[in-house]
Amino acid sequence: MPPAELDLLRRLKARDESAFVELVDAHHASMLRLARAYVRDAAAAEEVVQETWLAVLRGIDHFEGRSSFKTWLYTILVNRARTRGKRDKRVIAFADLARDESADASELTESFDAEGHWSAFPVSWETSPSAAVERAELQQLARTAIDALPPAQRAVIVLRDIEDLASDVVCNILQISETNQRVLLHRARQRVRKALTQALGE
Known part of the structure; x- marks a missing residue:
């Protein structure tokens, strides 16, 4: 894992608010675009992304670094977006x-x-x-x-x-x-x- 990513992870686990702000600034827009591949509208995509951020905050202490942090983040997002898409009965698989x-x-x-x-x-x-x-x-x-x-x-x-x-x-x-x-x-x-x-x- 790159030093910058290790430092970000350390700060996130220490509940450094500025680290979370950096993370959101870096990935939020791309996460919205990705979520829209699974859900029916922009509002649903925003909700999925917000749920993902909450999951990241709750699960950060259990992140073991077996994959990159970015991979972990986007895997959480895709799983939640798929679940939301199914719940909303989006017909496109x-x-x-x-x-x-x-x-x-x-x-x-x-x-x-x-x-x-x-x-x-x-x-x-x-x-x-x-x-x-x-x-x-x-x-x-x-x-x-x-x-x-x-x-x-x-x-x-x-x-x-x-x-x-x-x-x-x-x-x-x-x-x-x-x-x-x-x-x-x-x-x-x-x-x-x-x-x-x-x-x-x-």
């Missing part, structure tokens, strides 16, 4: 969404390299980002594009590209196969890229 979108991994294009990163950024990002949009506006465009993704794609891209979790960790949290995860991530990135390039006037 995440596993079914993943299967629907993973039938053909051969659809992957040359837009991404072997590690799944974009092989080339849109020209506007490299040469004249300020001429297209201000940095804050570009970030908002990206957030809007992610929020508009289908639930399964949104969950994968939030965990992989925003929270920077490893592929195997994401598969474990979401209970999907590596192939499913790879295709979902590819399609999510393609949609976000398309939305951004259109907004930038390409």
Whole structure:
């Protein structure tokens, strides 16, 4: 576990309020996006995230560090979001969404390299980002594009590209196969890229 994470964990266990504030600031928005993959509306997602924070505070003393703190946090969130989704009788099952979108991994294009990163950024990002949009506006465009993704794609891209979790960790949290995860991530990135390039006037 990285020193910074160990320090955060120590402070959380000591009931350091500033540590909890740091944690919320770092993850709350991404947690809301992930929760929306399982529940019917923004209000329900907010409730799930609040329940997750309470569970973290109650369970922090029992966290043994067998996984990263971030993995533990998001596993709690996904489990609670799934439970809430079932309770609210959301008809879309995440596993079914993943299967629907993973039938053909051969659809992957040359837009991404072997590690799944974009092989080339849109020209506007490299040469004249300020001429297209201000940095804050570009970030908002990206957030809007992610929020508009289908639930399964949104969950994968939030965990992989925003929270920077490893592929195997994401598969474990979401209970999907590596192939499913790879295709979902590819399609999510393609949609976000398309939305951004259109907004930038390409």
